[in-house]
Amino acid sequence: MRPRTLLALVAAALALALPLVLPVFQVTLLTNIAIISVTVIGLVLLTGISGLTSFGQAAFMGVGAYTTALLTTRYGWNPWLTLPAGMLLTALIANVLGLITLRMQGHYLPLATIAWGISLYYVFGNTPALGGFTGIREIPPVSVFGLTLDQPREFAYLALLFLALSILAAQFLLSSRFGRALRALRTGAVVAEAFGANTFTLRVQVFVLSAVMASAAGWLYAHQQRFVNPTPFGLNVGIEYLFMAVLGGSGYVWGGVAGAVLITLLREVLQNVLPRLLGENTNYEIVVLGVLMILALQFARRGLWPLVERFVPAGTPRLLAHALTFPHRPAPASGSPVLRVRNAVKQFGGLRAVNDVSFDVNAGEIVGLIGPNGAGKSTMFNLVTGVNPATSGTVEVLGQAAGRLPARAIHRLGVARTFQHVKLFPELSLLENAMMGGYSRASAGILRSMLHLERGEEAALQQLALTQLERVGLREQAYEQAGNLALGQQRLLEIARALVADPSFLLLDEPAAGLRFGEKQDLSALLKKLRSEGVTILIVEHDMDLVMNLVDRLVVMNSGQELAQGSPEQVRGNPAVREAYLGADV
Numbered sequence: 001m002r003p004r005t006l007l008a009l010v011a012a013a014l015a016l017a018l019p020l021v022l023p024v025f026q027v028t029l030l031t032n033i034a035i036i037s038v039t040v041i042g043l044v045l046l047t048g049i050s051g052l053t054s055f056g057q058a059a060f061m062g063v064g065a066y067t068t069a070l071l072t073t074r075y076g077w078n079p080w081l082t083l084p085a086g087m088l089l090t091a092l093i094a095n096v097l098g099l100i101t102l103r104m105q106g107h108y109l110p111l112a113t114i115a116w117g118i119s120l121y122y123v124f125g126n127t128p129a130l131g132g133f134t135g136i137r138e139i140p141p142v143s144v145f146g147l148t149l150d151q152p153r154e155f156a157y158l159a160l161l162f163l164a165l166s167i168l169a170a171q172f173l174l175s176s177r178f179g180r181a182l183r184a185l186r187t188g189a190v191v192a193e194a195f196g197a198n199t200f201t202l203r204v205q206v207f208v209l210s211a212v213m214a215s216a217a218g219w220l221y222a223h224q225q226r227f228v229n230p231t232p233f234g235l236n237v238g239i240e241y242l243f244m245a246v247l248g249g250s251g252y253v254w255g256g257v258a259g260a261v262l263i264t265l266l267r268e269v270l271q272n273v274l275p276r277l278l279g280e281n282t283n284y285e286i287v288v289l290g291v292l293m294i295l296a297l298q299f300a301r302r303g304l305w306p307l308v309e310r311f312v313p314a315g316t317p318r319l320l321a322h323a324l325t326f327p328h329r330p331a332p333a334s335g336s337p338v339l340r341v342r343n344a345v346k347q348f349g350g351l352r353a354v355n356d357v358s359f360d361v362n363a364g365e366i367v368g369l370i371g372p373n374g375a376g377k378s379t380m381f382n383l384v385t386g387v388n389p390a391t392s393g394t395v396e397v398l399g400q401a402a403g404r405l406p407a408r409a410i411h412r413l414g415v416a417r418t419f420q421h422v423k424l425f426p427e428l429s430l431l432e433n434a435m436m437g438g439y440s441r442a443s444a445g446i447l448r449s450m451l452h453l454e455r456g457e458e459a460a461l462q463q464l465a466l467t468q469l470e471r472v473g474l475r476e477q478a479y480e481q482a483g484n485l486a487l488g489q490q491r492l493l494e495i496a497r498a499l500v501a502d503p504s505f506l507l508l509d510e511p512a513a514g515l516r517f518g519e520k521q522d523l524s525a526l527l528k529k530l531r532s533e534g535v536t537i538l539i540v541e542h543d544m545d546l547v548m549n550l551v552d553r554l555v556v557m558n559s560g561q562e563l564a565q566g567s568p569e570q571v572r573g574n575p576a577v578r579e580a581y582l583g584a585d586v
């Protein structure tokens, strides 16, 4: 058995045993930890994985708690109906807030979460129907199959069940296509878009999911306490939840649980010990927690869980069985236009990085785009792949005008690319990095992923990724972290990722930089093989030996302008090219 499975089983056994053996007071503490953990796991998905910092999660707990408090006490609803009602209401509120705030970048988003965190707190406190700052009492207990959960020990099991489901769903989500795209939001949104993901929609979805998880935790809280008021849903509590995620390890589901356990227990201990030591009844535990937080940020930036994981290695991931087959994209007819660039101009302020460039790439060709540094080659790539629209002129990719399409839509036409500055996810395995290339071939959304009902698709993506890793010579390292690869191999991994997408048109930005001689030969052979399979290739490359022996045609750029076009021989013999770029002895 894998060490991590063993650890999970130990945790499950503890969860089953503890409510029976602990004194009642500690059982209540355990329940609190389970409830808080559900919210913090949502924060892990939102903040640690997707890079969206929120200080306002406690307010969403409040929405869940107040919904059930109001509907059960005033309208006599069964608590099992108020749970979906609260989650639905929270989803609606989060959706509206998300659509407004999630386009914000940098520190504006956290500031916005503070703003609505405070607003919701005052909505709870100032709404007479919600009992104002005194709150709502006499919330009925939850019943399960006729058993009323009004005793701490019984209720603890309900809270632990919610926690177990949250852990499982979050783990499933993270190991899915959806989870890989979420991971890309934090550091590689350009990659996610380049492989077909709508990053804004993903942001809204994960934001709503984390809010809904907080809402479910709020429902539990209301039926545990049987009383709600605004205090536990204020901004300072929201900040504390974020502390828990960061301290435990905001990039890890179990890190969220660890943070909730640590801070809740520590607060409890400090509340008992400090008054005895200091002889007065003050809130020094908050000061101690603050200092601990600073120390943790200084010495364990990624939180405490990665330290634990070092002792519990993940082992080789299991390959899934019963792979579906994705349809193979039919290649465009040989010789038909794949790319038509006409008088393309790209202006950055006063600089014309691309200045009136026109050229074609036809199906089944390998075309080289060459030129000295700063000639505008990467900018041209960005015009073709939809990262930047052209200032004027037209760029037509596979029959569609690229100017009006986002990168993800151009990708879905059958275009895949690599990047000049490698854009991989260093903490993920080569396999997972390569699987990202297949994002738009699969279709499982958030729900199917959380329930792990996308196994067939995942199995197919694993197989495709392994096949393409094999092709670029990286099969052996499939389960290693991408960050451990040398730069040249990282470029090969980017090619494997692009091939998983089954592209008709492949754009390679300096793929041979950092490769050794033998690796360059292998790369050249691979690209020729791809051409014979019908893949059209546009390649930017500085290695002239490789380019001249590989491409069918060349487009030469200099200072944003098109200098020459033609076969390698024609370009080699062109005096303007020799003078401007290649030098006399090419």
Ligand SMILES: Nc1ncnc2c1ncn2[C@@H]1O[C@H](COP(=O)(O)OP(=O)(O)OP(=O)(O)O)[C@@H](O)[C@H]1O
Pocket: 348, 351, 352, 353, 371, 372, 373, 374, 375, 376, 377, 378, 379, 380, 420
């Ligand atoms: N986003 C941007 N904003 C402003 N200027 C830019 C931007 N992107 C590129 N440039 C400028 O446009 C010019 C062309 O850059 P580009 O990266 O396209 O050249 P390149 O041919 O790919 O060069 P290299 O071979 O060095 O990568 C450079 O002067 C560069 O500084």
